[in-house]
Amino acid sequence: MSDLFDNAGKSAPAPSRIRHQPLADRLRPKTLSEVVGQEKILGPDGPLGAMLAAGQLGSLILWGPPGVGKTTIARLLADATDLTFVQISAIFTGVTELRKVFEAARLRRDQGGGTLLFVDEIHRFNKAQQDGFLPHMEDGTIVLVGATTENPSFELNAALVSRAQVLVLERLTPADLERLIQRAEADRGRPLPLDPDAREALIAMADGDGRALLNLVEQVAGWKPEGRLDTEALSRRLMRRAAKYDKTGDEHYNLISALHKSVRGSDPDAALYWLARMLEGGEDPRYLARRITRMAIEDIGLADPQAQGICLQAWEIQERLGSPEGELALAQAVIYLALAPKSNAGYVAYKAARVEARRTGSQPPPRHILNAPTRLMREQGYGAGYAYDHDAEDAFSGQNYFPEGMRRPVLYQPVERGFERELKKRLDWFTRLRQRRNG
Missing domain, CATH: 1.10.8 (Helicase, Ruva Protein; domain 3)
Structure with a gap:
């Protein structure tokens, strides 16, 4: 104890603690003009620049990835407009704390002041909590500046988004x-x-x-x-910093969209790149196998009937062998799809068929193609006049298979690419036969 107390029993002065201010905080911009990388919204022709020039700062939603200046911009906006800056996080703030914040802002307003309430991770508030901001925004108690890394269209109430301008902040170059x-x-x-x-x-x-x-x-x-x-x-x-990838958020959907469109655009290099980005980010290979198989169905279709089989084989290899062999199988499937002839004719035909199905409701099939297992059904005309196609010339009767009275639609229109060229020849041939046999 002698090193802590002197002979009189008094505490010796504790060694002074040197507080270390992190570099990121020390270099935080002091004015909006010092903010790096967001000139599109902060410049004279940008939305924030125009707001400040007009002296009319409204509520905002700042949408962008981490580390691009959302908090800094909110703080500097408060400084530029003489508003009291109040910061909360949706992760740590409950209803009780929110009520206190709103009450303090109301007192401040009544005394002639204003409040800029910065809400970090605003998408973490549930829908009811988000609705709680609306009356305080409308009566001028607060100017809300919410920050989110998620798409406001999906994660925020429409009512909240309609009362705030959404500004997109870009990742730094x-x-x-x-x-x-x-x-x-x-x-x-x-x-x-x-x-x-x-x-x-x-x-x-x-x-x-x-x-x-x-x-x-x-x-x-x-x-x-x-x-x-x-x-x-x-x-x-230094350990290499892992690339940002949220397997349930916007980045997930953005990257799978990029992969799908690269395949559709017949660019195997771009498709491989986006596949690798998702796998490096920890995406479930089974999810990728399912989506790659869907690409074969939607964008290659019958232009290359082998494509679906190759995707299913890659899926099975992934499940049986795991990583890394399974991922290589997925990569090879992606290359095959990217270089395969493309057709969405089957996909378009199916969507058109569903439209027709909804339009025609519950119209029954024509009676001549209905089975007639009982005498009553035969007496009702079920199966009467049915022509067995194998007995007809060219094994084609040309009968009508749509509901009686329904105008025959043209749903499947194959393209002149890949195997669908052959299918188109067959379809045209059957169409000509049908026209001849039906007068």
């Missing part, structure tokens, strides 16, 4: 991230100990996230190597 590195170097008074290739690798590790980059820079800045580090040395000292 390599050039934007380079500007942040330069600011960090100016702050510390010396360059990072990296060669040009390692510097590019550091930017790639940040994956468009400014906050993540500055955290990485802070680590690198603390090193004291002899000379500059190359990419290999940097990789040994």
Whole structure:
């Protein structure tokens, strides 16, 4: 105890604690003009620039990936409009806390002030909680600025979205991230100990996230190597940051859409890239196998009947062998689909058939193609006049198989690609025979 107390029993002064301010917080922009990478919304011709110029700041939803400046922009908007900045997170805030926030904002309003309420992860509030903001937005108690990484169209109430302008923030480009590195170097008074290739690798590790980059820079800045580090040395000292991929959110649907459209666009390289992005992000290969098989059905169809079988085989290989052999089978299926002849004629025909089915309701089949297992049914004319096609010339009777009185629609229209060229010849031949035999 002698090191803590003197002879009189008094506490010795505790050693002073040096508070470390993170680099990302130290370099947080002081004005909107210092925000990097969001010129489209902050510039003179952008929506926020126009709002501020007109002195009319309304409620906003800032939609964008992590680390692009949503919190910073909200804080600076409050400064620029003399509003009190209040920040809450939907993850940690309940109904009781929200009521206190609204009450404080109401008192502030009654005293002539205003409140900019910044709600981080606003999509985490349920629908009822989101509705709770509406009256306070409408009566001017708060200017709401919500931040979300999810698509507001799906995750936020329509009523809330209709009362706020949605602004899309973009992930930072390599050039934007380079500007942040330069600011960090100016702050510390010396360059990072990296060669040009390692510097590019550091930017790639940040994956468009400014906050993540500055955290990485802070680590690198603390090193004291002899000379500059190359990419290999940097990789040994830093774990590569995993690419952002939410298996249930927008990124999931964006990437599967990119894969599907690359296949449809006959670009095997792009299709492989998006497949790899999803697998690297931890996507379930079984989900990919199912979606790849759907691509074969929807976009290749009967132009290449083998495509569906190849996808099903790849699916089975994936389930039997697992990774990495199964993933290679999926990759080969994707290549095959991308290079296969394309046709959505079957898909279009099926959708048109459903429209016809809904339109015609419950009309029965014509009686001549109905079975007649009982005498009563035979007396009612079931099966009367049915022509057995195998007994007809060319094994084709040309009879009507649609409900009586229904105008015959043309649903399946094959394309002049792949195997559907052959199917089109057959269809045209049957059409001519039907016309001849039906006068």
